[in-house]
Amino acid sequence: MSPAPTIDIGPFLSQKSKLWKNDGIRSLMVLEDNPGMISLLSGRPNSSTFPFQSITLKLKPTLAGLPSATEGADPLTLTIENEELNEALQYGMTPGVPRLLDWLANFQTHVHKRVLDGSWQVHMGSGSQELIYRTCDILMNDDDFLLIETPVYSGTLGFLAALPCTLIEVNTDSQGLSPANLETILSRWDRTHPGKPYPKALYTIP
Template sequence: MNYCRFLTAVSAARKPSVVRKIFEVEENASAKMISLATGCPNPNVFPFRSAAFTMNDGSTMYFNEPLMKRALQYSLSRGIPELVTWMKSLQRSLHNPPSAGYSPERGQMDLCVTTGSQEGICKVFEMLVSPGDNVLMETPTYSGTLAAIHPLGCNLISVTSDQHGMVPAALKEALSRWDPSEVHRPGSTAPRVLYTIPIGGNPTGVSITAQRKKEVYELARRYDMLIIEDDPYFYVQFDKLWMPSYLSMDVDGRVIRLDSLSKIVSSGLRIGFVTGPKPLVDKLVLHIQ
């Protein structure tokens, strides 16, 4: 896929920060090295030395002094490496995305941590949506999403949903004004982005069926669109057999998935993560920098 065609001018122009490049070098350096390059404060002056957390099951989690120093220090924009690695393993275990084994250029699955899923939503929109763009959006939808996208000056095209989620026929009808063979032509106004909350949609609580997901994905392939899969309620499904995600069927590397720990761990921790093709996740990381 040509990911450049999806980027806004601002996102396309982002370049790596020199300071952040130095951080990457420091991550692999000796623990005895004292770097004066990145402005990191001396960890010995941090006010917290250690901590103990009592869990619901009665067990205790300890943060010793070395761990506490690391937790309080600057880290990589993508997220603490061990956390990113664990989250990638989680995504492979739960979704088994076909793109996990792809090359970076082909859209290899990648991931970055965000300050809650809402930050991820805002940054994804800012990466992909320019003033005047046509953006497909399942309706009704989350008010926070509308607040994030309206300032970008795009045209929202509503796609009807019912008790079984987004209606593929309604999506097909919304796209019918464009010829799939012409979506790559310069000046084409065809939508490049589809936003959806597939599980427990806010505010309806509706979940889309697996068959409908397949139909929606095929339409996204036909019109070469990205699917923004905003899925904060994935982990609170009542059925024992969880619904397959768009990420799990993403053979092209066209799904950007937003996950959150707010509903199952703590909303106050503000931990979200964005999974998607590496070329786009890399642009998100540049924005986080």
């Protein structure tokens, strides 16, 4: 299979996101994994000072992949300790824990049959709303337009309204986003928004 074509994402990025630069100190964190390396980086406490010796989690049998009909099944117990616990409690790389990122990427290939060809990456966040906000913040400028379905997911209303862009509503029906209404908006764009750029992105829930 030939690799996916490379897309130049530069024109899609907001001016704000283009100002972000790699921090000189944090960019050196990857070197800490070298054997024998003595790190003098700021803000990383010695792992021997962490107050936890281990953390134990108990998963319900159904969540552990065991047959849900099994009566009296024991929960699955997971214990995090030693270096794994130190890694979990310590400041890490901005993209996330490398082993977890690799696991998630391999999960994509196993479940969704995506090919690890370097054309995509896994990005992590604390939840869907944070990741939606990050995406919008990376893309939208003051003079940009964002298409959103209406009604829209209520959890996004607060930060969508605060974005430095104009929101354009697209109707929905029993099947989801209305293709007819979307086509109407875009086909009349030059008349309804003369001299304005076409919408940069569409937010919808498939």
